[in-house]
Amino acid sequence: MSATAAITTDAARRHAREAVxxxxxxxxxxxxxxxxxxxxxxxxxxxxxxxxxDIADGDQSVGDKRLSLAAWRAEIDRVFAGNPQTPVGIALVEPVKQFDLDRAEFLLMIEGMEMDAEGPIVAPPMETLLAYTRRVAGAVGMLSMPTFGAPKNAASREFALALGDALQLTNILRDVGEDAGIGRVYLPRELLEKYAAPLDAPGVLEVVRSGNSENLAKRRAGLALVGRDLGALAREKFLSARAALKSLDWRVVRPALLMMGVYEAYLKRLETRGWERLGSAVSLSKLEKTAVAARYYLAPPPD
Structure with a gap:
């Protein structure tokens, strides 16, 4: 976290815009x-x-990551006190005031990054996995909703949290192979044990890279069933978000719907190509993403 003594609000906003x-x-x-x-x-x-x-995924030691994330906790305190020291902190001051953003959600995001920093996360219990998705995705949703202009009510909360879970679970399923390559397994332990799938990153990676090896057929089948069940949970979360959306003005939350459409398309592709291929790369073309975004921009998601 780099501090500055004289950055202007306009410069801070440019810094944030460039980060995006x-x-x-x-x-x-x-x-x-x-x-x-x-x-x-x-x-x-x-x-x-x-x-x-970037701190959580960076090359610092675990101890240095803790210190860097602790520095961000202090910076969030300064944002809410009106005296931040970093470009991003300065860029946050006005939105925090204007949109009544919740300090606790910023801290939950930091907690999620601390979970990764202490990691790698490997085969967490389902309760821990959902605590993680609440922090790294749900917090984003809870900060985004008032920024979009949505009311602070039960429907907004349900939409934000259900969609956050759906997006993060889909992201986990999409990136199983990539995550295993860096020592991470976000798939829940209960499902891995239930279906006799590998419980560690080397084991997952071996299955992903094994092709049609008969020696690993049982573990490959188990991993596919883990993907199927976690995919069903992601689908359930998307349905919960759609249900909550009925109590909201869909036009207000269109930015979230664009993301929802793209990630629903990722999940559908994972489902239709077959869970036995879990861990191999899956992608959407720029044209496909544009088509999804255009559809969700012009009309609410169909029931």
Whole structure:
């Protein structure tokens, strides 16, 4: 976390905007349709998330990561006190005030990054996995909803948290092979044990890279069943988000719907190609993502 003594609010906003641009995030399209103050608020929120995520995924020692994330806890305190020291902190001050953002959600995001920093996370219990998704995805949703202009009510909360779970679980299923390659297994222990699938990253990676090896057929079948069950949970979370959406103005939350559409398309592709291929790369073309975004921009998701 780099501090500065004299950065202006405009410069801080440019810094946050550039963080979004550099990342190439698929959420960028959703941010662009917002009115300027809300768009700048989302840029600042995203830049914060990017900063703490980079710490968790970086090359620092675990001890240094703890210190860096602790520094961000202190910076969030300063944001809410009105005297931040970093470009991202300065960019957050106005959105925090204007949209009444909840300090606790920023701290939950940091907690999620601390879970990764202490890791790697390997075969967590389902309760721990859902605690993780609440922090790294649910917190983003809870900060985004008031920034979009949605009311602070039960429907907004249910939509934000259900969609956050759905997006993160889909992301986990999409990236099983990539995560195993860096020592991480976010798949829940209960399902791995139930279906006799590998419980560690080398084991998952061996299955993913084994092709049709008969020696690993049982574990490959088990991993496929884990994917099927976790995919069903992700689908259930998408349905819960759709149910909550009926009590909201879909136009207000269009940026979230663009993300929802893209990630539902990822989940559908994982389902239709078959869970026996869990761990191999899956992608959507730019044209496919654009088509999904256009559909969700123009109309609410179909029932």
């Amino acid at each position: 641009k550099r990342s190439g995030t698929s959420f960028g399209a959703g941010m662009r349709i917002l009115a300027r103050p809300r768009r700048e608020g989302m840029h600042a929120i995203y830049a914060f998330c990017r900063e703490v995520d």
